[in-house]
Amino acid sequence: MAQEGLKLSAYAGERDRAGGRLLADALMDIFARHRIHASALFRGIEGFGIKHRLQTERLLTLSEDLPVLATAVDGRARIEEVMAEVASVSRHGLITLERVLLVTGNRDTVELAPGQEELKLTVYLGRQERTGGRPAHLAVVEALHRRGVAGASVLLGVDGTAAGVRRRGRFFARNAEVPAIVLSVGTRESIARALPDLRAMLTRPAMTIERVRVCKRDGALLARPADPPPAVGERPAHWQKLTVIAGGRSEFDGRPLHAALIRRLREEGAAGATALRGHWGYHGEHRPHGESFWSLRRHVPVLTVLLDTPANMRRWFEIVDEVTAQTGLVTSELVPALRAAGPDIEQGVLSLAEPRVPPMP
Numbered sequence: 001m002a003q004e005g006l007k008l009s010a011y012a013g014e015r016d017r018a019g020g021r022l023l024a025d026a027l028m029d030i031f032a033r034h035r036i037h038a039s040a041l042f043r044g045i046e047g048f049g050i051k052h053r054l055q056t057e058r059l060l061t062l063s064e065d066l067p068v069l070a071t072a073v074d075g076r077a078r079i080e081e082v083m084a085e086v087a088s089v090s091r092h093g094l095i096t097l098e099r100v101l102l103v104t105g106n107r108d109t110v111e112l113a114p115g116q117e118e119l120k121l122t123v124y125l126g127r128q129e130r131t132g133g134r135p136a137h138l139a140v141v142e143a144l145h146r147r148g149v150a151g152a153s154v155l156l157g158v159d160g161t162a163a164g165v166r167r168r169g170r171f172f173a174r175n176a177e178v179p180a181i182v183l184s185v186g187t188r189e190s191i192a193r194a195l196p197d198l199r200a201m202l203t204r205p206a207m208t209i210e211r212v213r214v215c216k217r218d219g220a221l222l223a224r225p226a227d228p229p230p231a232v233g234e235r236p237a238h239w240q241k242l243t244v245i246a247g248g249r250s251e252f253d254g255r256p257l258h259a260a261l262i263r264r265l266r267e268e269g270a271a272g273a274t275a276l277r278g279h280w281g282y283h284g285e286h287r288p289h290g291e292s293f294w295s296l297r298r299h300v301p302v303l304t305v306l307l308d309t310p311a312n313m314r315r316w317f318e319i320v321d322e323v324t325a326q327t328g329l330v331t332s333e334l335v336p337a338l339r340a341a342g343p344d345i346e347q348g349v350l351s352l353a354e355p356r357v358p359p360m361p
Helices: 023-033 076-089 136-146 188-201 257-268 310-323
Strands: 002-013 038-043 046-048 067-075 093-104 118-126 151-156 159-162 179-187 206-211 213-217 239-247 273-277 280-283 301-308 329-335 337-342 345-347
Touching: 002 023, 002 076, 002 206, 023 038, 023 067, 023 076, 023 159, 038 151, 038 179, 046 257, 067 076, 067 093, 067 273, 076 093, 093 329, 118 136, 118 188, 136 151, 136 179, 136 188, 136 280, 151 301, 159 179, 179 188, 188 206, 206 329, 213 310, 239 257, 239 310, 257 273, 257 301, 257 310, 280 301, 301 310
Parallel strands: none
Antiparallel strands: 002 067, 002 093, 038 067, 038 159, 046 273, 093 206, 093 337, 118 179, 118 206, 151 179, 151 280, 213 329, 239 301, 239 329, 273 301, 337 345
């Protein structure tokens, strides 16, 4: 079945609290109580937010306060049910709402109407789910690569829901059903070729499809971020999201690329950025690759996400363009609703007011 859906994402710090408990745990409880179809909590490796405090992983440090990303996907009505509750407990951090096409089950044919050249496909599955005797995430990435999809990255969650049921990571457990996602970007044609393969190999497929623009690939500038619709009064009609995907071994100015990018953005006054380490993936013609026990530096994808107004994003894109002069995949998306909050600061609202973008593909 394919239906119009929404994706709600909350960016925060892992020590942020809601009352007497951790905010991340409170958000997962909300998603479980409302039986959200697919949700996941991801632990970032570096970032900063509206307070401009740098959060980064440090070797042999037990007192880390790393960024976290909680994301939830379901039909529009179900996500709208939880919006107010999520906003009420998230007094610090950033929340976004994005429109998606939600695909569940493997019976009906999914038709992608013409009109959008590039799409983002996200597959939701269990961390140790298997298909054909092998890890499902490896099989999914291989199918995407075989069908010519431009790039894919596997992110492992630590908590979440699958088909509305809470799946929480435990220290001494296999965590087979704890959520993971495979995030991919490709042309409409390549995504259409891959969809039947993915739906056939997964027992309970759950996927989302979104609009995206590929701005850069391996140093080549292909397009700049799309201009949004006109503003509604003083409020932007849409916000903008840039995602930079590069290998963990990629460097800029003697630092890991994601670390150099985040520090430059913070120094220049950007609103925030979050880096997430993948587990497996590829981009372009490279073969899929990932964690290696013998590698001193992880050969895995790292995704860096930044959100801001379109006007500000033009400035941040110049920094992204410089840092990715040799490598990386850079994508741009329009975000219809965003709220950023901090001490004495609140910007944006979680409202899907008109004007709306065209129907999802």
